[in-house]
Amino acid sequence: MADDRPIRRTLRIAEVAKLAGVSTATVSRALTDPGKLRPKTLALVEEAVRRTGYTPNLAARSLRARRSMVVLVVVPDIGNPFFADVLRGVEEALSAAGYGLLIGNLGPGAHKPAQVLDIVQAGQVDGVLLLNGNVPRDAERSLDRMDVPLVAICEAIPGVTFPQVEVQNREAARQAAELLIGLGHRRVAYLSGPAGNILEAERFGGFCEGLAAAGIAGPVARYRGDFTFAAGGAAAEEFLRAAERPTAVFAANDEMAIGFLKTVRAAGIAVPEALSIVGFDGIAFADYVEPMLTTFRQPRRALGNEGARLLVEAMGGHPSTARVRMPVELLVRASTGPLLG
Amino acid sequence: MADDRPIRRTLRIAEVAKLAGVSTATVSRALTDPGKLRPKTLALVEEAVRRTGYTPNLAARSLRARRSMVVLVVVPDIGNPFFADVLRGVEEALSAAGYGLLIGNLGPGAHKPAQVLDIVQAGQVDGVLLLNGNVPRDAERSLDRMDVPLVAICEAIPGVTFPQVEVQNREAARQAAELLIGLGHRRVAYLSGPAGNILEAERFGGFCEGLAAAGIAGPVARYRGDFTFAAGGAAAEEFLRAAERPTAVFAANDEMAIGFLKTVRAAGIAVPEALSIVGFDGIAFADYVEPMLTTFRQPRRALGNEGARLLVEAMGGHPSTARVRMPVELLVRASTGPLLG
DNA sequence: CTGAAAGCGCTTACAG
DNA sequence: CTGAAAGCGCTTACAG
Numbered sequence: 001m002a003d004d005r006p007i008r009r010t011l012r013i014a015e016v017a018k019l020a021g022v023s024t025a026t027v028s029r030a031l032t033d034p035g036k037l038r039p040k041t042l043a044l045v046e047e048a049v050r051r052t053g054y055t056p057n058l059a060a061r062s063l064r065a066r067r068s069m070v071v072l073v074v075v076p077d078i079g080n081p082f083f084a085d086v087l088r089g090v091e092e093a094l095s096a097a098g099y100g101l102l103i104g105n106l107g108p109g110a111h112k113p114a115q116v117l118d119i120v121q122a123g124q125v126d127g128v129l130l131l132n133g134n135v136p137r138d139a140e141r142s143l144d145r146m147d148v149p150l151v152a153i154c155e156a157i158p159g160v161t162f163p164q165v166e167v168q169n170r171e172a173a174r175q176a177a178e179l180l181i182g183l184g185h186r187r188v189a190y191l192s193g194p195a196g197n198i199l200e201a202e203r204f205g206g207f208c209e210g211l212a213a214a215g216i217a218g219p220v221a222r223y224r225g226d227f228t229f230a231a232g233g234a235a236a237e238e239f240l241r242a243a244e245r246p247t248a249v250f251a252a253n254d255e256m257a258i259g260f261l262k263t264v265r266a267a268g269i270a271v272p273e274a275l276s277i278v279g280f281d282g283i284a285f286a287d288y289v290e291p292m293l294t295t296f297r298q299p300r301r302a303l304g305n306e307g308a309r310l311l312v313e314a315m316g317g318h319p320s321t322a323r324v325r326m327p328v329e330l331l332v333r334a335s336t337g338p339l340l341g
Numbered sequence: 342m343a344d345d346r347p348i349r350r351t352l353r354i355a356e357v358a359k360l361a362g363v364s365t366a367t368v369s370r371a372l373t374d375p376g377k378l379r380p381k382t383l384a385l386v387e388e389a390v391r392r393t394g395y396t397p398n399l400a401a402r403s404l405r406a407r408r409s410m411v412v413l414v415v416v417p418d419i420g421n422p423f424f425a426d427v428l429r430g431v432e433e434a435l436s437a438a439g440y441g442l443l444i445g446n447l448g449p450g451a452h453k454p455a456q457v458l459d460i461v462q463a464g465q466v467d468g469v470l471l472l473n474g475n476v477p478r479d480a481e482r483s484l485d486r487m488d489v490p491l492v493a494i495c496e497a498i499p500g501v502t503f504p505q506v507e508v509q510n511r512e513a514a515r516q517a518a519e520l521l522i523g524l525g526h527r528r529v530a531y532l533s534g535p536a537g538n539i540l541e542a543e544r545f546g547g548f549c550e551g552l553a554a555a556g557i558a559g560p561v562a563r564y565r566g567d568f569t570f571a572a573g574g575a576a577a578e579e580f581l582r583a584a585e586r587p588t589a590v591f592a593a594n595d596e597m598a599i600g601f602l603k604t605v606r607a608a609g610i611a612v613p614e615a616l617s618i619v620g621f622d623g624i625a626f627a628d629y630v631e632p633m634l635t636t637f638r639q640p641r642r643a644l645g646n647e648g649a650r651l652l653v654e655a656m657g658g659h660p661s662t663a664r665v666r667m668p669v670e671l672l673v674r675a676s677t678g679p680l681l682g
Numbered sequence: 683c684t685g686a687a688a689g690c691g692c693t694t695a696c697a698g
Numbered sequence: 699c700t701g702a703a704a705g706c707g708c709t710t711a712c713a714g
Binding site for chain 1: 397401403404409421432463482600602606629
């Protein structure tokens with residue numbers, strides 16, 4: 001039978017100590033550094049903890065020990081499935097190391113950089129994981145001048161010295177060019193992400209390199225996008241209006257590739273017979289559009305895991321300047337094919 | 342020119358008080374309850390805060406004030422885009438009320454219920470938002486016996502008294518039946534979510550009711566699923582093997598509907614000519630499959646907003662037993678059509 | 683290996 | 699309206 005009395009939330013370390021017949025210092029040690037105690041003493045405390053169901057008050061612990069065991073994760077958009085997957089990896093690694101996860105959503109209508117800075121300045125977190133491609137700052141403050149470990153993942157941040165984990169964007173984009181060229185395409189277009197975005201710059205740069213290596217000056221068109229489905233549709237409208245259309249498109253992410261695909265097919269363009277399309281990211285949906293999308297699968301969970309791991313090390317006093325660049329996997333599907341006619 | 346010195350993290354309230362020429366009590370009041378101060382005194386403090394860039398230490402504040410201004414959000418799977426969208430709404434409302442957001446991921450390989458209970462017992466959060474359809478408990482403890490405000494959203498929890506926010510699952514499922522019947526279908530199938538899931542039960546129940554109202558005994562087939570793409574594909578295999586196939590399928594969510602759609606189309610089944618498909622949720626991707634999926638759009642962000650709002654009220658000492666049931670919107674698309682032949 | 687005691691940085695009755 | 703002071707519940711030098 002379960003006991004139906006509400007659990008007393010105000011159980012303190014002193015009561016556990018009393019029950020175990022030791023000092024509060026000993027209880028504290030049993031909980032944070034059991035190796036320091038005699039096995040016999042430890043057993044006494046453990047039994048008392050078990051019997052009382054004691055859990056230390058974290059505010060008190062964090063005030064006294066000057067660490068919170070919480071990490072702030074700054075995401076550009078918590079609603080984006082790409083980041084959700086990365087967060088899964090982050091959560092896994094942090095939770096295994098005993099850290100909690102505070103989410104800072106730097107998207108439109110959400111947190112402002114100042115709020116992120118406040119959280120750090122308030123001593124609320126022991127480290128910050130940045131998925132947003134820049135160092136949060138306001139008029140007076142900048143996160144990298146606060147004394148807190150930082151790690152950037154997914155989107156690299158140029159010119160900083162803290163660890164970063166990203167994928168081989170440039171190499172992959174180059175590979176996209178090679179794939180299309182190998183299929184006979186020469187009039188290729190590029191569907192870009194938001195201007196100023198580092199991923200965008202890397203992917204565009206790599207794509208151009210790949211083209212150049214085959215003696216192609218560059219894409220015949222560069223459509224402006226912002227990583228959304230809608231941007232893909234808009235780019236497709238532009239494509240459809242062109243006098244001489246490209247025969248292949250490389251989109252800087254899957255959402256845009258899918259938006260593009262839908263609009264051109266609705267207009268009667270056969271994919272891949274008349275147009276090849278390549279995306280980037282390898283989101284789950286890429287498997288369910290028709291035709292299945294050729295794309296690059298990012299190791300989203302591994303990105304999150306590795307970033308969290310580096311942050312845990314830094315918080316433990318082992319900072320690094322590691323710059324990890326993980327490979328992506330090209331998935332050749334039905335949305336790309338040889339140039340016909 | 343920005344000042345490049347690292348920000349001193351150890352600025353305390355005493356220094357601000359000294360600079361303003363007041364007591365620490367006054368600084369504290371200026372920050373938490375400015376109405377209590379004379380405008381002149383308040384201005385003095387504000388100027389000192391501005392000049393020093395002071396941010397109170399939250400561990401100290403939370404230890405002394407006995408509240409943390411942080412909410413624990415328990416999600417079944419942080420990687421699921423559906424929840425990510427709801428979280429966006431939650432984050433919005435909580436952040437506007439000054440609360441932070443701690444994520445507890447109760448998915449496989451992530452947090453265990455015991456960890457959630459520990460967080461609450463440690464006084465780390467002022468309230469808990471449950472998106473997982475049950476009350477976390479372990480061998481000795483149950484969250485609803487801890488003295489903390491609770492609100493359930495998305496998945497209702499039977500038999501509890503705290504506020505809940507869900508959608509009109511039963512009504513919508515009934516409407517799905519009516520839609521299909523109106524199109525002439527009588528041999529309809531149901532693709533279910535995981536057994537024991539409350540959403541699943543409501544949607545199945547409503548669907549059966551809708552059929553019954555038209556004199557149909559029930560679905561001719563009930564495929565077992567678990568809300569994943571893969572489950573949809575597996576159900577489709579079962580569908581394809583049937584001697585006499587249903588002419589319409591209602592899936593308990595969009596992912597399964599999309600998985601089903603892909604597999605039957607690959608097998609040469611024309612949708613909607615030979616088979617109508619209805620999903621549930623209205624995820625973004627439902628707009629990008631071919632044919633576009635008929636589904637019910639859930640107000641994901643609004644669900645999150647409303648749930649967070651109720652929790653903020655409860656944490657402010659205004660508990661309610663509100664049970665909000667938000668409407669969903671039927672989106673009739675190309676995946677449903679009249680029975681032909 | 684263990685304990686007594688100071689103190690982390692706030693908030694809040696209490697008093698005036 | 700404001701201040702002096704106690705105290706939230708821990709951890710950790712320090713001493714033994």
